[in-house]
Amino acid sequence: MLSQNMTDKIIDYIMSHGGDFAEVFAEHTRRNQLAMTGGNMSEALAGVESGVGIxxxxxxxxxxxxxxxxREENLFRLLKENWKAGEPVRPDWKKLSADQKIYDSTTEHFKSASVKDKMKLMEKCDKAGLAYSSQISQMYLKYLDMDQHVQIANSEGRYTEDHRMKTRFFIEAVVRDDQDVQRSYYGPGAMGGYEFLEQINVEECARKVAQNAIRCLGARTCPTGRMPVIIANGFGGLFFHEACGHSLEATSVSDNGSEFSGKLGTKVASEKxxxxxxxxxxxxxxxxxxxDEGELTRKNVLIKDGILKNYLVDRLNGKKLGxxxxxxxxxxxxxxVPVARMSNTYIAPGSDDVEKMIASVDRGIYVKSINAGSVNSITGEFNFNTGETFLIEHGEITVPVHSATLIGTGGDILQKxxxxxxxxxxxxxxxxxxSGAIYIGAGQPTVKVSEMTVGGDEIC
Structure with a gap:
């Protein structure tokens, strides 16, 4: 990490040589990752990453x-090689001062654990999943943690630091019979240390994942056509993250590359x-x-009762949008390079009863999880494969289905x-x-979309 004196020097050089704005981002991160496949350790990784971005x-x-x-000599060599400086002028920027703030995003006390303790946790989880049923052919488990310290300084006088600790445990069960193979997974994670996992009954989680996988054995082909779709609570919210969230990031909006460009204050969704x-x-x-620009994070209401209220805005694209x-x-x-991205994105809870919601559907599907897909942020068109999915018939969730695909546009689905x-x-x-792979939360209560195009192998 850099001293405050060093960040001062870097910014001073840039602002003395034609820069309008300068920012220094320094990082020191430790990562650990363990994986267990079939009861055996299949991966053990530990790494440290440290560097500076200007x-x-x-x-x-x-x-x-x-x-x-x-090193100072390397940083200034980079500056001179990569920055085509303008005419030298006397720097007119706010020197770093008592405004500096150092934050700690972790819990007040986060706990670390030995590799041995982590392995014991994984072994317990593996045994619990396999013991649930002889149909479980394999458990796959992964533990990961990250301890990141960032330092951000800029020519507006900002000097901030943040300490971020993340921990996650991933559980997957594989089940098979003579004709079918199914998988189910669960991956709880949090800002914090090993104490987060001590608050979770991982053995019960493993049994639940195994149960879900078995329930999907013998899944029927999914019907094709326009029909109501109910998306389950929790990580079902990934659907809205992908279908419309990216189109609300200023990265897309500022270049008119979003279906929501220029629509602040207008109705873009159902009032629900x-x-x-x-x-x-x-x-x-x-x-x-x-x-990652040093701004305090906050609660941003993007859509309120169907009205577009805000975008996710970074410094550069914010300048373009005013x-x-x-x-x-x-x-x-x-x-x-930092850009506007989602953090924890969710649909706020409503007042509808889930049982009545399901009972209102004569024929449709109930989606518990979303897998891979693609989105065109300009048009809003999306195409997603679902994970655990069930048929709804005459107001009841009945049999599991496979090969389901959700097709549509984000704006249209929000209205429905x-x-x-x-x-x-x-x-x-x-x-x-x-701007790379980032940690995100995605959530919602159970949501009913009145009609959506569903792709499958069975024609209604």
């Missing part, structure tokens, strides 16, 4: 470069929909005290949200985009 604005131009070598992104949720998997940055700028590491339940949960995952 960003410069000058007029409409933006330059960014990074290095693992934090309130969509929120909140990077300040305590212990949230996608949380931090500050974002909007202030709102704590939404994120990056995987110092190797990436007909009911929103009370059973809000937030799931955990990763998001891969221009």
């Amino acid at each position: 960003r410069i604005f000058s007029g409409d131009q933006c330059a960014y470069f990074y290095t693992e070598d934090e 929909v309130t969509l929120i992104d909140d990077g300040s949720i305590r212990d949230g998997w996608g949380s931090g005290y500050i974002d 909007l202030s940055a709102n704590g939404s700028s994120r990056r995987e590491s110092y190797r990436f 949200v007909e009911q929103v339940g009370k059973d809000y949960e937030l799931g955990q995952g990763f998001c891969y985009a221009g």
Whole structure:
């Protein structure tokens, strides 16, 4: 990590040589990862990453470069080689001062654990899943943690630091019979240390995952056509993260590359929909005290009762839009330029009863999880494969189905949200985009979409 004196020198040089804005991002991160397959350790990784990224604005131009070598002579060599300096002028920027703030996004006390303790936890989980049924052919388990310290300074006088600790445990069960193979998974994660896992009954989680996998054996082919779709609470919220969340990031909006560009203050969704992104949720998997430009994270209401209220805004794209940055700028590491990205994104709970919601569907599908897919942020068109999915017939959830695909546009689906339940949960995952892989939360209560195109192998 850099001294405050060093960040001062870097910014002073840039602002003395034609820069309008300068930012220094330094990072030191430790990562650990263990995996167990079939009762045997299949992976054990530990690594440390440390480096510095420097960003410069000058007029409409933006330059960014990074290095693992934090020595002063190397940093200034990079500056001179990569920054085509303008005419030297006397720097007129706010020197770093008593405004500096150091944050700790972790819980007040986070706990570490030995590799041996982590392995014991995985072994317990493996045995519990296999013991649930002889149909379980294999358990796959993964433990990961990250301890990240970031330091951000800029030419507006900002000097901030944040300490972020993340821990996650991933459980997958594989079940097979003579004709079918099915998988189910669960991956709880949080901002915090090993104490997070001590609060969870991982053996019960393993049994639940095994039960879900067995329930999907013998799944029928999914019907094809237009039909109601009910998306389960929790990580079912990934659907809205993908279908419309990316189109609300200023990265897309500022270049008119989003179906929501220029629509602030207009109705873009059913009045049942309130969509929120909140990077300040305590212990949230996608949380931090500050974002990766040093802005305080906050609760951003993007859509309120169907009306578009806000975008997720970073500094550069905010300048283009005439909007202030709102704590939404994120990056995987110092190797990436920060841009507006989601943190913990969710649909706020409503007042509808889930049982009545299901009972209202004569023929449709109930989606418990979303898998891979693709989205065009310009048009809003999406195509997603589902995970655990069930047929709804005459108001009841009946048999599992496979090969289900959800097809549509984000704007259209938002307008067709007909009911929103009370059973809000937030799931955990990763998001891969221009500024790298980042930790995200995605959640919702149970949601009913009145009609959607469903792709499958069976024609209705």
